[in-house]
Amino acid sequence: MKTFTYEKATTVAEAVRDIDRAGAKFIAGGTNLLDLMKLQVETPDKLVDISRLPLGEIEEREDGGLTIGALVPNADLAADPRVIAKYPVLSRALLAGASGQLRNKATTGGNLLQRTRCYYFYDTAMPCNKREPGAGCSAIGGFNRILAVLGTSENCIATHPGDMPVAMRALDATIVTLKADGDKRRISIHDFYRLPGDRPDLETVLEPGELITHVELPAPPEGRQVYRKVRDRASYAFALVSVAGVVKVADGKIASAALAFGGLGPMPWRDGAVEAALVGQAPSDAAFAAAADALLADAKGYGSNDFKIPLARRVLIATLRELTGE
Known part of the structure; x- marks a missing residue:
């Protein structure tokens, strides 16, 4: 693993302030990021630990929906009585993901930002446009059993691996962020992810240093x-x-x-x-x-x-x- 520096943020404002240069990453549960760092797919030179920020609550909204903190563990979100009663599709999606141990550690915000499990993305000996733009896509013409059949491009056929984000897209979730300059954004999940096009390395519309703080669910749908x-x-x-x-x-x-x-x-x-x-x-x-x-x-x-x-x-x-x- 490449050498890196490590800082603990105590406030949300401090967290975005500490992401002060390219190559820095936020870390909370780390269930995906640490694996990628061990393989040197991700090589941040600085980690800002946000796991102690006050973003771990689920709150009811006046419109009947929920506001979910970015640090709510997947296991807690799946087991919340309000989620089970009002958004069973979300609870079931969370319980279908990973293992109990990982659900205890993985966070809501981190789950939205999972990277692909494409074999060639994980293998640094193989060309991959998502890992190194312009290198080529080994999956096209390679072993691609788990990869995408919709929304692909000639540069990338990787697939998104998540379960929770699929349910949240069906529920019309909104993602709330804090930018490095202190401005807040509310991003519909329909606008949050990017198609690969000619830049498959850019997976979301987040700007450098932008932190997911909450996810908002509208009032529960009928049906x-x-x-x-x-x-x-x-x-x-x-x-x-x-x-x-x-x-x-x-x-x-x-x-x-x-x-x-x-x-x-x-x-x-x-x-x-x-x-x-x-x-x-x-x-x-x-x-x-x-x-x-x-x-x-x-x-x-x-x-x-x-x-x-x-x-x-x-x-x-x-x-x-x-x-x-x-």
Whole structure:
């Protein structure tokens, strides 16, 4: 591991002030960052420890929603009675991620910023545009079984590995940040992540030194909530395909739908065309197949991940059956 300096921040203002140069990183749970540092994929020359900041509370909002501190552990968020009662899709997504030990340590803010698990990103002997822009993408034409089939570019086909962010995208979460100059920002999760394009190393719209402080959830949506995850084994495995869904059925028709997907794209994936294909339709396999057609219209496999396209179709249809009681 490369030598680095380490500081503990005692206030939020101090934390952003201490990120005073390129190469510095915030650290809280460290469940992803420390692994990357050991492999020298990440080589910060300074770590600012934010684990003791007062950002570990879950508070109710006047609109019926929740404000979640960035340092709330995944295990605590999944077990919170308000989350279980109002946002079961989020609780289930959190419980589907990693292991109990990691959920005890991993934080809400850190979970949003997980890096890809692409094999070539982790292997510093192999070219990777996400790790070193301009180096090339070894995954295209390589072993890409776990990688993306939506939203890719000729420079990168890495997939986002998270579960919690998929549920939060279905719930229309807002991410609250503090910038290095002291300004605050509220960023819709729909605008938070970036497609790879020609700069796959830039994964979010965060500016250097910008700190996630909270995540806001709006009032709980109407309808049934489901999180379904397909993976290689039942524990400690990332999604091949996952679906976070919120669907309301009224008068025999789908009145509203919010669907987000994991394992398919470089970010938690949501496509309005999928929901538009459902709203106003009676729940049926024909309507569900139309939604799957909309989701996968631009899907592209790269060899060993071709199976994800028919798998995504089956998982979406099964999830919609559960959401609508069909």
